[in-house]
Amino acid sequence: xxxxxxxxxxxxxxxxxxxxxxxxxxxxxxxxxxxxxxxxxxxxxxxxxxxxxxxxxxxxxxxxxxxxxxxxxxxxxxxxxxxxxxxxxxxxxxxxxxxxxxxxxxxxxxxxxxxxxxxxxxxxxxxxxxxxxxxxxxxxxxxxxxxxxxxxxxxxxxxxxxxxxxxxxxxxxxxxxxxxxxxxxxxxxxxxxxxxxxxxxxxxxxxxxxxxxxxxxxxxxxxxxxxxxxxxxxxxxxxxxxxxxxxxxxxxxxxxxxxxxxxxxxxxxxxxxxxxxxxxxxxxxxxxxxxxxxxxxxxxxxxxxxxxx
Ligand SMILES: [Zn+2]
Ligand SMILES: [Zn+2]
Numbered sequence: 001x002x003x004x005x006x007x008x009x010x011x012x013x014x015x016x017x018x019x020x021x022x023x024x025x026x027x028x029x030x031x032x033x034x035x036x037x038x039x040x041x042x043x044x045x046x047x048x049x050x051x052x053x054x055x056x057x058x059x060x061x062x063x064x065x066x067x068x069x070x071x072x073x074x075x076x077x078x079x080x081x082x083x084x085x086x087x088x089x090x091x092x093x094x095x096x097x098x099x100x101x102x103x104x105x106x107x108x109x110x111x112x113x114x115x116x117x118x119x120x121x122x123x124x125x126x127x128x129x130x131x132x133x134x135x136x137x138x139x140x141x142x143x144x145x146x147x148x149x150x151x152x153x154x155x156x157x158x159x160x161x162x163x164x165x166x167x168x169x170x171x172x173x174x175x176x177x178x179x180x181x182x183x184x185x186x187x188x189x190x191x192x193x194x195x196x197x198x199x200x201x202x203x204x205x206x207x208x209x210x211x212x213x214x215x216x217x218x219x220x221x222x223x224x225x226x227x228x229x230x231x232x233x234x235x236x237x238x239x240x241x242x243x244x245x246x247x248x249x250x251x252x253x254x255x256x257x258x259x260x261x262x263x264x265x266x267x268x269x270x271x272x273x274x275x276x277x278x279x280x281x282x283x284x285x286x287x288x289x290x291x292x293x294x295x296x297x298x299x300x301x302x303x304x305x306x307x308x309x
Contacts, residue, residue: 001254001255001257001292002254002257002291002292002293002294003250003252003253003254003255003256003257003258003259003260003292003293003294004253004258004259004260004293004294004295004296004301005250005253005259005260005261005262005285005293005294005295005296006052006206006259006260006261006262006295006296006297006298006301007049007051007052007214007261007262007263007295008051008052008053008054008149008170008208008261008262008263008298009040009051009052009053009054009214009263009264009265009266010054010112010149010263010264010265010266011037011053011054011055011056011059011093011096011112011265011266012055012056012059012112012116012151012265012266013026013030013033013056013059013089013090013091013093013266013267014026014079014088014090014091015056015058015059015091015115015116016056016116016151016265016267018079018080018091018115018116019076019079019116023090024223024224025221025222025223025224025267026090026222026223026267027222027223027270029089029090030089030090030093031089032222032223032267032270032271033222033266033267033270034089034095034096035270036266036269036270036271036275037096037099037100037266038099039275039279040269040278041099041100041103041105041107043278043279043282044103044105044107044282045103045104045105046282046286047282047283047285047286048105048286049105049282049285049286049295050105050106050107050108050295050296050297050300051105051107051108051297052107052108052110052147052149052297052298052299053100053107053108053109053110054110054111054112054147054148054149054170055093055096055097055100055109055110055111055112056112056113056114056115056116056151057111057112057113057114057115057130057133057134057137057138058080058091058092058114058115058116059091059092059093059094059096059097060093060094060097060137060138060140060141061085061092061094061137062084062085062092062094063083063084063085063092064080064082064083064092065082066080066081066082066083067080067082068080068114068115068133070126070129070130070133071123071125071126071129072115072126072129073122076115076117077115097109097141101141101143106297107297108147108297108298108299109138109141109143109145110145110146110147110148110149110298110299111131111134111138111145111147111148111149112149112150112151113127113130113131113134113150113151114129114130114131114133114134114137115130116151117130117151118150118151118152118154119150119151119154119155119156120150120154120155120156121154124156124157124160127156127157127160128160128163128164131148131160131161131164131165131166132164135164135165144165145165145166146165146166146167146168146299146302147166147167147168147169147170147297147298147299147302148161148166148168148169148170149169149170150169150170150171153171153172153210155169155171157201158200158201158202158203158205159201159202161203162201162202162203166203167202167203167204167302167306168203168204168205168206168298168299168301168302168305169203169204169205169206170205170206170207170208170261170263170298171205171206171207171208172207172208172209172210173193173195173207173208173209173210174209174210175193187211187217188217188218188241188245189241189244189245190244190245190248190249191248191249191252192209192213192245192248192249192260192262193209194252194253194256194258194260195207196258196259197259197301197305199305199306199309204301204302204305204306206259206261206298206301207261208261208262208263212263212264212265212268213249213262213263213264214246214262214263214264214268214269214278214281215242215264215268215269215274215277215278216238216239216241216242216245216273216274216277217230218230218233218238218241218242219235219238219239219242219271219273219274219277220271220273220274221267221268221274222265222267222268222270222271223267223270223271235273238273239273239276239277242277243277243280243281243284246262246277246281246284247284249262250284250285250288250293253293254288254292254293259301
């Protein structure tokens, strides 16, 4: 029995909500997110767990003047501050990219578009422009991109991705038949639904849930408190339940020879409650013999699948 497990973490900071007005999930200066990224990279090094970090391309910039060329609709960059990394650390974060790439562990720095564009709602031309921009930025870092995660699960056409060097994408799926009560149960205790990767139009599609699975929906998401209903349950019980959820998903992948893909945003685990789960999970994975479970980045998965073709 050999299971495969992939972890992807979205680094988007202020760009994740630049078209919305809520920022209560983020720290005001990006310090909590930076602290927890450091903790994660240290823990991943100790446990030798490689992770796919998908970053919004704009964060790779040290500074900008607030305008970016391309076939965008008017006002798309209206919340771009036209500033720099030291003044607006939620809109520029080249330091984070460097940390991921400089880590001893073989992490992958992949892409979440240049400006958190909703790929299914814009023309192919816009998606192409974003990918071109991202490929230029990543090649400056000597880290070309081959893995893609669309913002808010809004899918582009695979052919557009393939034309721009992408050969693996993470897409979200849903079990539609669930009643609201069953959906709540799936979210809190699992089991995590399982969908196996497949190649479509030359792109390997690896699937995840629409909601975050690596972190617990019952605990604070970053700086934002959980829904009132969850707060009545003791914190320890909520932590224990999510550990069980992750353990169950991992063991099923091993027992059924399956691939499981877990994900969250960087901000999600940037608090002491979620961190306890992440820290425990990486150690739990490290204790599983490699002959039972291999941890693969999206790029590793893609190499394996495309080499079978
Ligand atoms: Zn800009
Ligand atoms: Zn996002």
